[in-house]
Amino acid sequence: MKSYGEYCALARGLDVIGDRWSLLIVRELLIRPCRYTDLRDGLPGIASNLLADRLRQLTDAGVVAAGKEPPPIATTVYRLTERGRELEPALRELARWGAPLMVRPPEGDTFRSKWLVLAAEVVHQPPADGAERTIQLETGDEPVVVRTGKGRVQARVGTAQDADLVVAADPPTILGLLSGRLAPDEADAVFTGDVTALTGPAQAG
Structure with missing residues (x-):
């Protein structure tokens, strides 16, 4: 070494x-x-x-x-x-710093859906109402589950029987939705369930 x-x-x-x-x-x-x-x-x-x-x-x-x-x-x-x-906090901060570089992925980059676990935890802003919600992401080779609640975001590889929302899209779209750069009605994605699991209920005007 x-x-x-x-x-x-x-x-x-x-x-x-x-x-x-x-x-x-x-x-x-x-x-x-x-x-x-x-x-x-x-x-x-x-x-x-x-x-x-x-x-x-x-x-x-x-x-x-x-x-x-x-x-x-x-x-x-x-x-x-x-x-x-x-080392986890250091990797999370490096991932947070690197997330803006993923807006336009270079052609030919390899992708594994499990790499969304860390990305989801650092870019996704949980709905402000603090309610617990479960989102299943369908992209790449295996699904990823994102759970939010009480201001926390936790992600893992796998499926969720109790998912409030299932989102199927390509990786850049998934990241755009999680980060809030893309609204659901702007995304080329298939949504099954309650789309407000991403952003929380609309605020009354």
């Missing part, structure tokens, strides 16, 4: 997680524990030997832990340690 050789907290932190792909490995493990093959799928473009090197570095640094799962999984699964999960 290369070092900046500086007695500085930021430099020391970057010594551990500043290498290319390291933070994206953390992103994948924040979403859910992963097998090696899951990480390869979630990190298109990374060479297998580089992924193995990064996992070894992050494990040695106490950021990632590897454990053997019993049958029927019967394979090694990687998880963030408590120390690794402490």
Whole structure:
């Protein structure tokens, strides 16, 4: 592992997680524990030997832990340690800073719907009335569920039987709706359910 050789907290932190792909490995493990093959799928473009090197570095640094799962999984699964999960606020702020750069996606960019988990939590503004609402997003390879309530936004991969609203659209449209840049009546999307789950009920004039 290369070092900046500086007695500085930021430099020391970057010594551990500043290498290319390291933070994206953390992103994948924040979403859910992963097998090696899951990480390869979630990190298109990374060479297998580089992924193995990064996992070894992050494990040695106490950021990632590897454990053997019993049958029927019967394979090694990687998880963030408590120390690794402490990176979540930093990743959320980086995602918030990067969100405006996603307005016009470059042609050919790879997309995985699970990457919406972090994006949804940082760009979506929950309705001001504070009521609990559940939105299921249909885009990409698997659905994502966004729950709001009491000023909080939580997202996860999966489905929701109790969804107030299901939205099917391409990723930029989904992000536009979540961020409020697009109103539902402006979006090329299919809505099933209560559209006010996105924005809250209209205010009386």
